[in-house]
Amino acid sequence: MKIKILLLLLSIQVSSLIAQVESTLSFEPNITCKKCHPEIYAEYEKSVHRNSTVFKDPIHKAVWDKHPSNIKKEQYKCAKCHTPTADNISDMLGEGTKGVPDAANETHTEGILCAYCHRVESVEIGVMSNTNKIHPEKKDYYGTREKPLRSKKHYQKYSENFKNGQVCMGCHSHKKNKEKLDVCVTDMGEENADDNCITCHMPQVKGDVSTKGETGTYAFHGFPGANLHKEKLLQYIDMKFLQEEKSFKVSIYNQSPHDLMLHPMRHTELRVSVERNAEIEEMQAKVFKRVIGKDAKGTPPWLANEVVEDTMIKGKETREVVYAKELQRGDKVHVVLGYYLVKPEVAKKFAVEESEHTKKFHILKDEIYIVK
Ligand code: HEC
Ligand code: HEC
Ligand code: HEC
Ligand code: HEC
Ligand code: HEC
Structure with a gap:
């Protein structure tokens, strides 16, 4: 076994090795968070982020069904943003490899995990689209509370990106097609404006951040937009x-x-x-x-x-x-x-x-x- 791994390591170039390591990052499943964050979990469960997969979003599926990446290449390129924690994401996004969504694979049916968003360390700017850099420690979660209650289950770290909306820009900033045309673009506006992605799309609502203490309010996780909660x-x-x-x-x-x-x-x-x-x-x-x-x-x-x-x-x-x-x-x-x-x-x-x-x-x- 050891020899096999060694041979494998030797035969892979450094760059693809890094890709390999990234793809084997593992994430705590959503259900782990439910016990202590029930209010946030309940909103998130119905949200577009959890339901961003071909199995749960009928419009996404309809477009994927006709997409050349599906028909010609059998590569679910959409995974980068729609199922970023798929366990075979390097095949889905690689050159000449194959990987399509599988209804029996839980990492393909849960969309954007709580743990994924909360481990976004920074966003790298890209031509076709941006890329999220994920924090390597499995149980370190970023947030904005400067003095959070200590959780025995995980560590918490303050991140400015979670306050100013940068954390959303890995997936929402822009997406170009092969013709280099922007299919979608989201303008962030001025840096020091009163409102940003978080203040408008994750407003504070009444309730508690966790079951472990009273905070009075917490950030809404239903993600109001064209699909849901537009009243907000x-x-x-x-x-x-x-x-x-x-x-x-x-x-x-x-x-x-x-x-x-x-x-x-x-x-x-x-x-x-x-x-x-x-x-x-x-x-x-x-x-x-x-x-x-x-x-x-x-x-x-x-x-x-x-x-x-x-x-x-x-x-x-x-x-x-x-x-x-x-x-x-x-x-x-x-x-x-x-x-x-x-x-x-x-x-x-x-x-x-x-x-x-x-x-x-x-x-x-x-x-x-x-x-x-
Ligand atoms: C055993 C209970 C427990 C579990 C399970 C748990 N948490 Fe927490 N979490 C807490 C407590 C306690 C706090 C602090 C809340 C406070 O300050 O009121 C917290 C805070 C947080 C924060 C806020 C950090 C900040 O600074 O704003 C994030 C983000 C977070 N948890 C994410 C998660 C995610 C993601 C999961 C599931 C993978 C999870 N938690 C599972 C107990 C838990
Ligand atoms: C760079 C990130 C990214 C990639 C890659 C990506 N998407 Fe998306 N997609 C998004 C974001 C962000 C939204 C929500 C934004 C919006 O509604 O404007 C979205 C929304 C959608 C919607 C609209 C769903 C609805 O609410 O009605 C469809 C359809 C869709 N994507 C199809 C695809 C398909 C098919 C692929 C792969 C061929 C793909 N996307 C690849 C980021 C991405
Ligand atoms: C990992 C990629 C990713 C990140 C990070 C991300 N989103 Fe999304 N977001 C998506 C995708 C993909 C969709 C579309 C899901 C679908 O409908 O299939 C979406 C949909 C949405 C929608 C719903 C749009 C509609 O038409 O109903 C809103 C609102 C939204 N995101 C806000 C945010 C905000 C605010 C942040 C930052 C806190 C954020 N997103 C971070 C990928 C992402
Ligand atoms: C001043 C408040 C405000 C700010 C700041 C803001 N939005 Fe929005 N957003 C809106 C409104 C209003 C709509 C349209 C109403 C609706 O979709 O229900 C919207 C719609 C959306 C949609 C759905 C559009 C669609 O076609 O499906 C997405 C996705 C979104 N915003 C993401 C973001 C992201 C990412 C940021 C940060 C770069 C951001 N918003 C900043 C108010 C805001
Ligand atoms: C699309 C990205 C995204 C997803 C998915 C997501 N969160 Fe968050 N979460 C954020 C952002 C951004 C903030 C910071 C909001 C703020 O400070 O106003 C936040 C804040 C929090 C907080 C602190 C709330 C507060 O008011 O300080 C907790 C706890 C938390 N999230 C847990 C979770 C759990 C549990 C899940 C899944 C059930 C989840 N998050 C899914 C982006 C996300």
Whole structure:
């Protein structure tokens, strides 16, 4: 056995050896954390991070099913961010190796582990995407409490990255395709702004960090976004109605530093109607979206080499939409801002148009203004 290992070591180049060691890092399973962090665990259990695998996210699966990395190479390249603790990740991400998700392998069915996030030591900037550097000690977890209660189960360390949101940028910053086109980008905004990924997406809520002592509040782990808990983010989107002489305006202010919706599959829509004497007139719907593609047409993300259309509301932008209609006293103007997780035309191509997950129009703002 020893001789075998020695021979193996000799035959592997130093660089791939390092990759090998990284891939054999082991992580405490999520269930270990449940006993002492029940509130955080319960939120996380339903969150997109835990359910980021092809077995639990139907949209991710639909795209993976048609992806050339799957069909031609049998390599689950998505693992880097969707299942970063898969036990065969070096095969999934390697050159000329094979590795696809296996429903019987627990390291492929649990998405982004508690222990993975909490061992992100730093983020290395990369061209195609960034890379998380993982702390080698199995039970050292980073957090932001300067004086945490001592846990007998693990060590805790303070990390500035957990305060300023850098810890999110290993996976969320950007992802380019082979054409070097950004499929997704998340802008962090100014470094010293009042709000960052953590303050907006992990707000403090009532309860306790652990069962071992009272802290009064703890960081919410349900990860509000387009899929879940959007109510926790609505305070960062402002919608206003302005009546003018021969027209009226709806303005939308996106207080976040990033595009209102980030994933290129999203479709955001402003729906306005005017009710007068019990008759309802629908105004033309206004769509905000980012379409990537080729030859001026939308394509699946792996074929795209240009941005075909970008009407998405940008970070910190106020978007005004003008309606050329003269209003009268007593008119009721009904304004709805909402979105589909998947653009209807894209849902068809990925055969998910009938899925409950994609059919729903999610509402961000719904207001009625009565003209005085
Ligand atoms: C036996 C109980 C116990 C278990 C099991 C446990 N923890 Fe903890 N953990 C604690 C206690 C106690 C604290 C301190 C809480 C406080 O300050 O109120 C803590 C704090 C933390 C912190 C906060 C650090 C900071 O400075 O903000 C993190 C992160 C953390 N635990 C992660 C985990 C993860 C991940 C797991 C599962 C792999 C886990 N814990 C399992 C008891 C436990
Ligand atoms: C560099 C990290 C990274 C890689 C690699 C990656 N993703 Fe993602 N993916 C993300 C992040 C972050 C999100 C959530 C961000 C968002 O919604 O904008 C996401 C979201 C998605 C979604 C949207 C899910 C939803 O909520 O509707 C799909 C679909 C998806 N990814 C497919 C894939 C596929 C297929 C692959 C591999 C071929 C892949 N991703 C590789 C980081 C990555
Ligand atoms: C290991 C990679 C990774 C890290 C680190 C990470 N995320 Fe994610 N995140 C993802 C992936 C992948 C998804 C999409 C999962 C899916 O829907 O399949 C996602 C989804 C989300 C969503 C939900 C988007 C939606 O449309 O509903 C939010 C919000 C989010 N992440 C916020 C954060 C924040 C805040 C941090 C930092 C504390 C963070 N993420 C760190 C990979 C990561
Ligand atoms: C000022 C508050 C604010 C800050 C700061 C902020 N966000 Fe957001 N985020 C929002 C709002 C508002 C939305 C849109 C509402 C929704 O998706 O429900 C959103 C949506 C998202 C989504 C879902 C988009 C999609 O297409 O699925 C992800 C992922 C996300 N943010 C990640 C991040 C990351 C990573 C950071 C740090 C770089 C960050 N956010 C910083 C407020 C914020
Ligand atoms: C996507 C990355 C991510 C995942 C997954 C994640 N956490 Fe966290 N967690 C964070 C960040 C970032 C903070 C710091 C938030 C803050 O200080 O406001 C944090 C804070 C904490 C804290 C301290 C809370 C406080 O208010 O000080 C504990 C305890 C904790 N996490 C445990 C867990 C456990 C247990 C799980 C799984 C059930 C988990 N985390 C999953 C990113 C993550």
